[in-house]
Amino acid sequence: MSDTTHAPAKAAPHRTPRAYLWLAGSLLLLALPFYLDRFWLQAGLFAMAAAIGAIGLNLLTGATGQLSMGHSFFLAVGAYGYCVFAGESGEENGRQLTGLGLPTWLAVVLAVLLAGAAGGLFSPIAGRLRGAYLGIATLALIFIGQHVLFNAGDLTGGFNGRDVPVLSLFGFDFDDTEVVIAAVPFGSSEKLWYAGLFALLVGGLFARGVLRGRPGRAMNAIRDHRIAAGVMGVPVARYRAAVFVLSSMYAGLAGVLIALIFQRTVPDYFGMILALEYLAMIVIGGLGTVAGAVVGAAFVALLPQLLTHYSDSLPLVADPGSGGVTPGEASRYLYGAAIVAVVLFLPGGLTRLSVPMVRRFSREKS
Amino acid sequence: MTDSEKTPGGASGGAAAGHPERTVGHTGEESHPPPPLTVTDVTVRFAGLTALDSVSFTVEPGSVHAVIGPNGAGKSTCFNVLSGVYRATSGSVRLGRTELTGLAPHRVAALGIARTFQNLALPPHATVADSMLLGRHRLTRAGFLATGLRLPSAAREAREHRARVGEIAEFVGLAGDLDRPAGALPYGKQKLVELGRALCMEPTVLLLDEPVAGMTADERRRTAAVVAGVREGLGISIVLVEHDMGVVMRLADAVTVLDFGRRIAGGTPAQVQSDPAVVRAYLGESPQSAETAANEEATP
């Protein structure tokens, strides 16, 4: 977060080339649905959802230093919250399900708020704990979450989850009924793509603003030296709680998006592995920055997909059954190796690739 | 109370800060002086030992009040109580009429009490500018929404306060280092960053814990000048903990001496320095002490 310190004027010089990159990037992203097939769009959507969640986690863990291994719990709250708020009560394969049948846009908002509230409820506990202790304590959330998901059947649909009501904004449905745009049939993935992109953009910019502004500095201060932060006038407890709420809200939003992609909530999904993957994202991308979260999310969410997709053509894999390394295993190896390697060769995360030159810039300036 | 007898204006120690009348002018009309800081019968106990034992003293508005004493006498503990890091076992601290005892650190800070730390408390990777901007926290308002939505108000605020940080950095002599991570600075400079960060809080009372430790003689002189300049320019009260008697002599209007948590002496620097108890407990029989030693060197 070194470049946070330059007055806008100072930052100006190395903004222009970036601006072009941004422009090109966004155009590409907007165009993709016209070229990619559903598989890739879905992969991209998962990545976007992951990115939103990871931004939240990075606010909490990267910037404020509250290690959380329970992020997937808040994703679950978001996902199921949406289903309950938007879904109708009624019979769903042999189960009586409760739903409020609210308009979906409202359900999204409420789901996000609900996740935030969940975070707020946990923050008093979090407030007492530090480091690894907090981390493992948050693990408890996941187990609680799983337990509830499986046992509160009439809300969650139990083990086989429940259908996710189709999102509809201003009468436009994000479902699979095909709309043909520029000779390209738009299914749910294509439509959701833009929704996801929008959510990510807004979420990203917001978090970036927070991190680079006054709250961000306070958060970092809390991470680096709690007592000093207090003495400098930062209400530590309040901030820690606030950040917990905010990050949970991001998780909630990510959860909603994931639910919409899945079209059905799957309890097994919101487990410990997922939580650890989120942690991996922010570490791989870079702790404490939005860019870090996004890059890391893309890496962690897309790599396995790529690997499985091309698993047949991976080096030295044998076809299933013939005893050798199966494609699945091969992709696991590469995934594990990638995590180790990235962190090894890019301490500080993938985003550090660009930062040094930015730094040098600012040096010359001052 | 001996220390309350003398007004900061006429402070003999104030001479070092230069022209008395100007000092008066400052603490006088130009601005209402900060309220006095009164410490009464403060006791702090930790498992097994009493770090402060019913200590009382008053920091007169706009004066420099030195607290000295042997290692482990309770000076930093005293600061920790003043800044709300420790809660006094008994006794009270008041700023004017407001009671400080039991307030959380950030509430104390909100009242305009700033401090530096004896063992540096700077995030090593954050830049100097960031650390100093943190000092502005209590003076700024932009919250999550404002910064997240990039409201113009937040931007304006940021701009103004960066400017002020620049001024303060200039003043303490860190203008060149604003963009460097604090951890990369030499020890002495880090001390200055702490001072700057505290000044960024625009305090009414400034608590300095060993501000010149780890500096060469003329760096000490410069820092002392900075502190004097602060008092002169802002007319705020300063509580100073320092083992360098030279600096204490030069800056302090009044001195309180602690030993084993008890207040064993108080008064003007001159009175204190000649106080046998102080000499026994702290300065040592030999006439020299850190700084005066130098003069003695000069005249063999």
Next chain:
Amino acid sequence: MTTFVELLLGGLSMGSVYALIALGFVVIFKATEVVNFAHASLLLAGGYVTAVLHDDIGFWPALGVGIAGAAVVGSAVEYTVMRRYRGADHSVLAIVTIGVDILLTTELTRRIGTDVLALGDPWGDKLLTVGDITIAQTRVAAFVAAALLITVFLLAFRYTTWGVSMRAAAENPQTAALMGVRLGRVSLSAWAVAGSLAAVAALFLTVFPTPGLERATSLAALKAFPAAILGGLDSTTGALAGGLIVGVTESFATGYQSDLTFLGRGFGDLAPYLVMVAVLLIRPAGLFGTKELARV
């Protein structure tokens, strides 16, 4: 009543296995302040070596080799990977161990394949019966082993400089180095020890009443997380206490499941975590862990 006692004993004995795993976490945490997610795979490694060897060279030698093997794997991980990250943030290191775990687990599960491997232990399914209370001999063995090992470590930490070097290295590597601590060796030894502890734990995790070693065995390592935490991540005694508490909690939560239905069924896995959170609320650094300082 007998059910109560049986559940209690069962819990204690299972708990002592958790304690062994937790101790593995503790040792590495003491030395590096890293939460080691690769511990599960070390466990698998130790068990695997023992399992494949016991037919040819007999159980005890096989166990010996297994312990050594796991130690070697552990050291290898430290030497080839962890060492490169010295000074990195702890959460970063934790993630690295996740990567390592994925690698090791994949390799081992590939070797184990779909088999369920017996470790050829001498106890089989024999029971120890006192009055009308019965308990598997393997579990008695587990309890004894855990007690022994943990005592050994307590002594080691008290009477050798190993413990001091570890804590120094963990708290402030640079200054530790200035004191002559060989950081490399310290963390290497920690990983080696953790490995061998994992191997022992693996043995008791896979003998009766559990069918044997197979790919999912390593999942049991998760149970040791709450154990290590509620005992105090940097405390040997804590590992023991934590392990036992988790074991007993789990055992009771399962055994009295039908009386606890209002909590929903399958409560057994959750209970330890709830206990952990409760303990942490009262003692934020676990029962025996070192509290963090509040002094400036």
Next chain:
Amino acid sequence: MAALEVRALSVGYGPVRALHEVSLDVPPGGITAVLGGNGAGKSTLLRAISRTLGFHRGTAGGGTVHFDGRPLDGLGAAGVVAAGVVQVPEGRQVFARMTVADNLRAGALGARGGRKRYAASLAEVHELFPVLADRAGQRAGLLSGGEQQMLALARGLMARPRLLLLDEPSLGLAPLVAARIGETIRRINDTGTSVLLVEQNASMALRLASRAYVLEVGEVTLEGDAAELAASDEVRRRYLGVVDETAAEDADRAQESAPVLRRWTA
């Protein structure tokens, strides 16, 4: 031949150049003082000798360091300690979460000799700093600043080094104690330990040392016999804080020109 020989040592922290072609000697059984302002490179020098630059992302850009004719360049930090060179780092750096007693044990890790030797050293440092004996069970992080400094020093002594590198040992110590530190340094020096002393309390440093060097922005600007240096104007003004007339004037001028901070209004 000198106990410690530093030749043409250059060090940089990434782009920042901290030391340039620095050479200095510590005579066997002698005390050498190094003076210098903030950022002069004193700590860097000691880090280079104790091979702990790596921890600060610093790199030795050339030059050699020999101790008793043995090159230290190849060794790791622990190796240097094993060779008998021990540094007391700047800024205390006690192991905050460990007890005072354990800190002292940690200090003895690098020491040769068994329990007896250990007990002896312990007795010595306790006698030197009684507070450490009283607080043996307290966690170091809770000690007062000065007490921590004493602990840091004591911890260094526990190693019974043959060459002791001190980085501002009197930092934050009460005058009385500071003076005692002086005597202590002389005492251990008498028992045959050579000392390289970085100290801002120049008067004390020069009184103790036989040789002295002045570092400025990474280069040795003055060197020679401690007494001579103590007499030189430059040193007197900048490090001994002696204010003779001219100095006094420009000091005052400094006062005048010293920027005055105006009150903040907003």
Next chain:
Amino acid sequence: TEGDGKGEDAGGVKTGQGVSDKTISLGVLTDMTGVYASLGKSVTQAQQLWADQTNKAGGICGRTIELTVRDHGYDPQKAVAAYTELEPDVLGFVQFIGSPFVAAVEKRIDGQDKGLVLPQAWSANLLGSPYVRVVGATYDIETINAIDYLLGNERIAKGDKIGHVYFEGDYGENALVGSEYAAEQAGLTIVEQKIKPTDNDMSAQVAALKKAGVKAIVISAGPRQAASLVGVAAAGGFNVPVVGNNSAFAPQLLATAAGPALMKDYYIASSTLPIGSDEAAPKKLATEYAAAYPDDGLDNGVVSGYTAASLYGEVLKKACESKDLTREGVDKALLGLDAFSTGFGITHDFSDPAAPSTRESVIMKPDSKVPGGLKVVQEARVAEPAEGFTFGG
């Protein structure tokens, strides 16, 4: 090229996704690196074997069968992604492990995709869709049959308590539905013990059931849990019969400490003959599989995998006869299939999507001597409570 060759081929056979002039490609969504790896491996290899055999025999409808395998390692995201990836290029799926994931994509299958999917799971929740078809009796019915077996052999009687140890999730909970139904029919009481796939030590459960004084135990969990349960019970002198669903056994267990106990008083209910049976079909499969995969053991995964595959083959043949290899054609063909048997002891009827393809179960008993470790103790039959039972009804 291959894939959406919508239209007709020379022989006037209508084709759609996944069918080209040369090939018919089928998807395999399996788990060979996750919790169901052992099942996934056997099933997949068996189906690979079937494909090879079929192609050697000239393929189907003049086309060779192509299996595209995706290993999702029991990760929901990967599973759904894999389905999305393969769906456009395949005719249907001969295997889809992990019924939560099947459930996750069911909307799409029923909605627009309409490809025939044969999940390797027997949960009644999967019934009802014309495209997702369970091959064999569902867990609930299987459990009813199992309990009926105990009743039939007077191992338990009216008024007894029986324990049911079951997995959290569709498998266990669907089985529980069955046992509760059976209990209510026969005047038994069920003592529930819910467990998770990570629990490997059944001591506590056994202790609890012992305390409750159950006369028999039903286990709807994995092989490990079954072995532990049986082992602990036997060792503790708690001698009650234990019956399990088809997924609650793996031959590897017979080599473990629990082996003897398993062979003593443990029974498995399943909708196929064991691979070790000396009927013609199982024998043939056993030898051929052993030949193809010498270093992999035989288990029931092989049988069910092979059965599913041959069913698909059968359906393709019928679809070919009626000159329609599109997904619709295939689905229609299946609905017309009311008496399908591959010589594994059970005839399946696929005419009613809402009903399981059979209500019969074979009861088997572990035996280390036979390949696959299971021998039949009761031929396929329907317990009469199972006749009337309908899920969710």
